[in-house]
Amino acid sequence: MKLKSGRYIIEISNSDKILFGISAITKNDLIRYYDFIAPIMLPHVKNRPISMQRFPSGIDHEGFFQKDAGDYFPSWITRVAIPKQEGGIVNYVVIDKPATLIYLANQGCITPHVWLNRIDNLEKPDRMIFDLDPADALSFKYVQRAAKKLKKILDDCSLPSFCMLTGSRGAHIVVPLKRVHTFDDTRDFAYNVAFLLAQYYPDLVTIDIHKSDRGNRVFIDWLRNGFGSTVVAPYAVRAREKAPVAMPVTWQELLSSGMSSQKYTIANVKNRISTIGDVWHDIQQHIVILKKARDKINTMLE
Numbered sequence: 001m002k003l004k005s006g007r008y009i010i011e012i013s014n015s016d017k018i019l020f021g022i023s024a025i026t027k028n029d030l031i032r033y034y035d036f037i038a039p040i041m042l043p044h045v046k047n048r049p050i051s052m053q054r055f056p057s058g059i060d061h062e063g064f065f066q067k068d069a070g071d072y073f074p075s076w077i078t079r080v081a082i083p084k085q086e087g088g089i090v091n092y093v094v095i096d097k098p099a100t101l102i103y104l105a106n107q108g109c110i111t112p113h114v115w116l117n118r119i120d121n122l123e124k125p126d127r128m129i130f131d132l133d134p135a136d137a138l139s140f141k142y143v144q145r146a147a148k149k150l151k152k153i154l155d156d157c158s159l160p161s162f163c164m165l166t167g168s169r170g171a172h173i174v175v176p177l178k179r180v181h182t183f184d185d186t187r188d189f190a191y192n193v194a195f196l197l198a199q200y201y202p203d204l205v206t207i208d209i210h211k212s213d214r215g216n217r218v219f220i221d222w223l224r225n226g227f228g229s230t231v232v233a234p235y236a237v238r239a240r241e242k243a244p245v246a247m248p249v250t251w252q253e254l255l256s257s258g259m260s261s262q263k264y265t266i267a268n269v270k271n272r273i274s275t276i277g278d279v280w281h282d283i284q285q286h287i288v289i290l291k292k293a294r295d296k297i298n299t300m301l302e
Contacts, residue, residue: 001013003031003035003102005035005038005097005098005099005102006097006098006099008074008076008097008099010099010103010106011106012028012031012106013106014027015027015028015031016028017058018058019055019058019059019108019110020058020059020241020242020243021058021059021060021241022241023241023242023243025242025243025266027105027106027108029243029266030105030110030243030266031102031105031106033105033237033266033269034101034102034104034105035098035101035102036269037101037235037269037273038098038101038102039098040277040278041101041233041234041235042095042096042097042098042101043281044114044233044234044235044280045095045112045114045233045234046094046095046096047094047096047118047119047120048094048095048114048115048117048118049080049082049092049093049094049114049115049119050093050094050095050112050113050114050115050230051065051066051067051112051113051230052065052066052067052093052104052107052109052111052112052113053065053109053112053113054066054107054108054109054110055108055110055239056107056108057108059110059239059241063110063239065113067090067092068092069091069092069093073093073103076097076099077093077100077103078093078094078095078096078097078100079091079092079093079094080092080094080119082122094119095112110237110238110239111232111233111237111238111239112233112236113230113231113232113233113236114230114231114232114233115228115229115230116128116129116183116186116224116225116229116230116231117179117183118179121179123182123227124179124181124182125177125179125181125183125186125225126176126177126179126287127174127177127231128174128175128177128186128189128190128225129172129173129190129224129225129231130150130172130174130193130194130220130221130222131166131170131172131219131220131221131224132146132147132150132170132171132172132173132218132219132220132221133169133170133218133219133221134169134170134218134219135214135217135218135219137216138216138217140170140259140260140261142204142216142217143169143170143171143218143261144171144254144255144259145204145218146197146201146204146205146218146220147163147171147173147254147255148255149197149200149201149204149205150173150193150197150220151173151251153193153196154173154175154193156296157292157293157296157297158288158292158293158296159175159288159290159293160175160176160286160288161173161174161175161251162174162175162176162248162280162283162286163248163249163251163254164234164246164249164280165246165247165249165254165259165260165261165262165263165264166232166238166246166261167232167236167237167238167240167244167245167246167247167261167262167264168232168238168240168246168261168262170261171254171261172231172232172246174283175288176283176284176286176287176288177287177288177289177290178287178288178289180289181289181290183225183226183227185290186225186290187223187225189290189293189294189297190222190225191207192297192298192301193222193297194207194220195207196297196300197220198220203217204217204218205217205218205219205220206218206220207219207220207222209223232246233246234246234247234248234280235247235248235269237266240262242262242265242267243265243266243267244261244262244263244264244265245264245265245266245269247263247264247269247272248278248279248280249279250279253279
């Protein structure tokens with residue numbers, strides 16, 4: 001089976017292989033989804049290094065993360081060489097065309113994870129992220145409560161914020177940045193915000209990195225703002241039954257009753273996109289610098 005995407009032709013193998021066992025979702029279903037979502041998804045992943053979360057035998061088998069593009073990847077797959085701290089380089093894949101998404105899906109890459117920077121400036125992120133990760137025993141309403149409290153702090157700092165259901169358990173809150181800050185700058189700022197949140201609402205949220213010490217609280221993960229850290233790409237499929245999708249949503253949607261982190265799947269995304277479109281379509285128009293916000297947070301910390 002061959003699939004044409006633009007001027008590229010991808011040889012599809014084992015298209016009827018079931019990747020999501022209980023849901024009976026096949027590799028072909030995954031490929032067709034990425035083919036459909038590519039025009040919406042590309043602006044959010046284009047020119048970013050990615051890490052590939054692959055499940056070649058399906059989600060009922062152990063998957064793995066792959067950073068380096070395989071030698072067998074076609075030459076038209078864009079790569080960026082990034083030095084490793086211990087020496088050598090990693091040739092990261094860059095998704096800059098729909099055909100790349102299709103090719104990766106054919107390789108069993110269910111979920112691409114993206115860096116918070118673009119390849120033309122590896123040292124300066126254009127996203128700051130807060131990952132709201134609930135304890136196992138918590139329902140999504142606790143994530144909503146934590147998100148609402150976080151939004152209040154960001155609003156007080158005059159920072160725009162965008163939200164996304166992770167398709168797993170929680171939600172991501174994203175602040176689009178002008179590319180003037182280092183990763184250390186943004187990580188330190190994110191830590192201070194998360195620290196304040198934990199101080200204000202100690203029964204609801206925590207910044208303790210040890211799961212055993214979190215109790216029934218939502219973990220505000222600020223550590224994802226370091227160099228080389230990755231986050232699930234907007235509109236990416238997650239390796240869970242029914243193939244839930246990491247879905248950008250409005251704040252009103254995120255906080256609405258009945259919302260869940262896995263509300264959207266490859267089965268209902270097409271209807272959402274056709275009726276609502278991409279709610280992050282203008283995210284780049286809201287980029288900010290952190291100087292005034294940092295001063296505000298420092299005052300709040302005193």
